[in-house]
Amino acid sequence: MARINTQSVEDRSGILEEEDHMRGMERIGMEVISISRPFASVARVTGRIAPADPAPWMPPNQAVRIAVEEPEGQRPVVRVYTIRAFDPLRSEVEIDFVIHEDDSPAMRWLKSARPGTVLPMIGPRQHFIPLPSGDRxxxxxxxxxxxxxxxxxxxxxxxxxxxxxxxxxxxxxxxxxxxxxxxxxxxxxxxxxxxxxxxxxxxxxxxxxxxxxxxxxxxxxxxxxxxxxxxxxxxxxxxxxxxxxxxxxxKKGMSSSDLDRARLAEYEALRARGLTLETLGDIDLPV
Ligand SMILES: Cc1cc2nc3c(=O)[nH]c(=O)nc-3n(C[C@H](O)[C@H](O)[C@H](O)COP(=O)(O)OP(=O)(O)OC[C@H]3O[C@@H](n4cnc5c(N)ncnc54)[C@H](O)[C@@H]3O)c2cc1C
Incomplete structure (x- = not known):
């Protein structure tokens, strides 16, 4: 029997597949073109994607959920990264991975990735940008x-x-x-x-x-x-x-999978009360 991957987050209710969560995000593969080290702290992965529509990838600060491990019979282990740059003419994206010392799923993926590796991802999700108001x-x-x-x-x-x-x-x-x-x-x-x-x-x-x-x-x-x-x-x-x-x-000392479990539990509770994803106050979760 395949070993259980404890970093995989189960979604028993299937809530993460529903439109309130997906919001037009697509499942897409990124084919790695190159991995460089522009400086010591970062591995820069350049990859090619073929989005159904490039427009949602254009605005700044898009986040993607990347499947860094795909255990048999379980949901993929996912991590969130930022699209640092998107070139619509070449259909290329750049993602910068900050190198850290833990033997973690994202760091393991990075060590194994080569040109030609295909990284499954879900996205893009528009993440927050500074909101100017008045003369602030x-x-x-x-x-x-x-x-x-x-x-x-x-x-x-x-x-x-x-x-x-x-x-x-x-x-x-x-x-x-x-x-x-x-x-x-x-x-x-x-x-x-x-x-x-x-x-x-x-x-x-x-x-x-x-x-x-x-x-x-x-x-x-x-x-x-x-x-x-x-x-x-x-x-x-x-x-x-x-x-x-x-x-x-x-979070220092905690894997993103454990953070995601807490997020999912809160999201399920909100949905049960008829509320939507916008009402999830992520920073206030008790983790
Ligand atoms: C919206 C969003 C956008 C993000 N964009 C980026 C991005 O563009 N580039 C990027 O590098 N990260 C980004 N992150 C952060 C990234 O998702 C986390 O660092 C993630 O924990 C990395 O996964 P992992 O598998 O390496 O470590 P995990 O399995 O999640 O954690 C294992 C251990 O490593 C520690 N750890 C995790 N990350 C770091 C770190 N950076 N430094 C030191 N210790 C760490 C944890 O505290 C834990 O103890 C983003 C996160 C969000 C929510």
Missing amino acids: RAAIFADETAIPAVYAILMAWPGGLKGSAWIETPDRAAFDELPRPDGVDLHLILRPAGVAPGSAQNLLQAAKALPDPQTWTVWAAGERVEMRDLRNHLRKAGVARTDLQVLGYW
Whole structure:
């Protein structure tokens, strides 16, 4: 009998296949063209896709669920990554994988992937982007896993919008590669080698130093516990709920499969009450 893969998340009710969850996302394969190491902290996978319609892949900050393991008789093990760039003429996408030390499903996939490998994915899902309102400046707080999202967001930065971004990474080159649109100032928070990701609370400290917090619209993504603290701090400091988009991209010490189990349980409870995916307050889940 095949070994049980504990990273596979069961969807007994089939709720993840329903339209409220799928919302026009498609199942698609990405054929790996190349895997490069533009700098030490990142493996950049360039792949070819053949979407039914390229339009949904064009706006910045699209997320995809990639099937990094496909255990027999179980649902695939999936992980969420960002489409850093999409070239509609070549039908090519770029995904940056931040390298981390764990022997995890995504890292194992990366080690085994070669040109020609086909990666099944579901997507794209439009992820949040900074929401300018009135004359507010946009503040961005991002760790290294959110640099691909910030890259895509800055590449499409609307003229005239003012913003500031604080980026935490152990790798200066990952910061240096970011676009510098007019009106945006970028601040590098260089995490020293040997300090574990998600442990220094650097982004939280940067958020605490934000002058006149109630005058900003905020987009933040990074380690889940730090992001929840950052969100709570900014709420108390007077940032309106509608001016706050704070996302937990990963959780220190916990696999994404366990996070997905918690998300699924909450989503099932919401659906049972007749509510939809929008009402799922991900950052507030008790994980
Ligand atoms: C919307 C969204 C977009 C994302 N986009 C990207 C992206 O473009 N690039 C990217 O690299 N990541 C991105 N992430 C984060 C990525 O999904 C997680 O890092 C994921 O946990 C990686 O899966 P894994 O199989 O390697 O590790 P898991 O099996 O999920 O976790 C195993 C262990 O590794 C640790 N771990 C996971 N990620 C990291 C990390 N980055 N640093 C240190 N320890 C870690 C966990 O805490 C856990 O202890 C995104 C997440 C979301 C929700």
